[in-house]
Amino acid sequence: MQRSTFVRLTAIALAAAALSGAATAQQVINLTVASSHPTTIPWVGFIKDVFMPEVDKRLAAGGKYKIQWKEAFGGQLYKANATLTSVEQGITDIGWVFSYLEPAKMPLSQLSAHTPFTTSDPRIVLGAMTEMIEKNPAFKAEWDKYNIVFLGATGSDTYDIWTKNPVKSVDDLKGRKLSAPGILGVWLRGVGATPVDGALTTYYTDIQTGVSEGVVSLATGILPAKVYEVAPYITKVNMGVVFSGGVAINKDSWAKLPPEVQQAMREAGAEYTRRHGEDLLQRHQTAMNRMVELGKTQNPPVTVTPMSEADRRKWIDNMPNLAGEWVKNNEARGVQARALLTQYMAAVKARGAKPERDWEK
Incomplete structure (x- = not known):
């Protein structure tokens, strides 16, 4: 074997060994x-x-x-x-x-749920x-x-309401059973609705079987879960992100x-x-538009109606002091919760949020 061939074969063998x-x-x-x-x-x-x-x-x-x-x-x-x-x-x-x-296990992580209408x-x-x-x-x-x-x-993207029947004003929500995930049921205290604990995986059946009459939820979750099929009336409330x-x-x-x-x-x-x-x-507005498109031939068709600013203001003002309750409950556990609330509100404001209610007060 020529030396050049031997060298070349040796090099190939060494490279293969290295790769191996x-x-x-x-x-x-x-x-x-x-x-x-x-x-x-x-x-x-x-x-x-x-x-x-x-x-x-x-x-x-x-x-x-x-x-x-x-x-x-x-x-x-x-x-x-x-x-x-x-x-x-x-x-x-x-x-x-x-x-x-x-x-119960993660009370601090519920902070954004106790400060609704802060940012979308x-x-x-x-x-x-x-x-x-x-x-x-x-x-x-x-x-x-x-x-x-x-x-x-x-x-989440911002929260709105999907119902079986139209919502003409915020007063129409009084006494209605609305599904909501966990702690978010507290938001309904401002309008007198009854929260029913649920999740995106249960909403469709809950409404279909009469367990609830609608949901407090988000467009990006409702679209793939097809909840609009059983709750075609969308009321745009823009309650904020959690x-x-x-x-x-x-x-x-x-x-x-x-x-x-x-x-x-x-x-x-x-x-x-x-x-x-x-x-x-x-994705939020895209999901809204898609639901209207998919639901236009069902009976009744999917419709989107913005809640009036007067009704939104009424809802915001009638909410109990959710942030204050969060502070009180966590301070009872020995946590300096008021300082945490202040820190959080400062963090969202520093990023451009303009809360519609001053939860620190």
């Missing part, structure tokens, strides 16, 4: 990612379409680690009432935690709540105590991850939060 060694050195990490809601719900879909690919992209660049994802979205492992405990107990490694269905921009609320969780020890501890690590924030929870990982699973993987997940969580907020802002 690199592939062998890449550690595969098995993780389960799950949710109670289907991926058609925007913030769940973004776990699959944004969070997971962003983690993969960062790990691929490093070359040392690869995640083998086992997906269990859409309630395959647990339902909406078990999102916190399922991540806490390691039923899933990573999952969406629906914090405002957990008012989800980016503002997601940014402010992420800041609170990452930088305020009390907020961080509320996630840590349940054996979970917060990675990215989820929220923080609804976040993508989180079981702390025991987290502790087993190499620092490089943890960092990739932190960065992917931040990207998830940013893109989720932007998407909600753009």
Whole structure:
């Protein structure tokens, strides 16, 4: 064999060995990612379409680690009432935690639900709540105590009302049974409606069976859940955006991850939060328009009616002091809640919010 041929073959063999060694050195990490809601719900879909690919992209660049994802979205492992405990107990490694269905366990996380009519921009609320969780020890501890690590924030577009029958004025809501998720039922105290606890996965059946007469909800969730089919009268109230929870990982699973993987997940969580907020802002009106289009041939057709500013003002003014109640209840637990309320309101105002009620007073 000629020397040049020998050298060339040797080089090829060494390169192949190097590639084989690199592939062998890449550690595969098995993780389960799950949710109670289907991926058609925007913030769940973004776990699959944004969070997971962003983690993969960062790990691929490093070359040392690869995640083998086992997906269990859409309630395959647990339902909406078990999102916190399922991540806490390691039923899933990573999952969406629906914090405002957990008012007893996560009272601080209900802060935005106690300050309605603050802003209709989800980016503002997601940014402010992420800041609170990452930088305020009390907020961080509320996630840590349940054996979970917060990675990215989820929220809503602005809230409106879907009903079986028309709402001609705010007084029409008095005595009506309206489904609402968890703590958001307190918003109905300003109009005398009766809250019925529920979630996007139950609203359609609740209305269909007469458990409730409508819902307090958000366009981006109602559209894929098709609730407009049984509650075609949309009253635009623009009650504002709330923080609804976040993508989180079981702390025991987290502790087993190499620092490089943890960092990739932190960065992917931040990207998830940013893109989720932007998407909600753009998607809201699109969802409204789509419901009208899809519902134009049903009987009755889907209609959208803005609530008058006078009725909105009446609703806002007739609400009890929800923020004051949040402060009182948490201070009874030994938390300096008034300072937290002040910090939160300052954070949303710094991001451009102009609250329609001064909840600090």
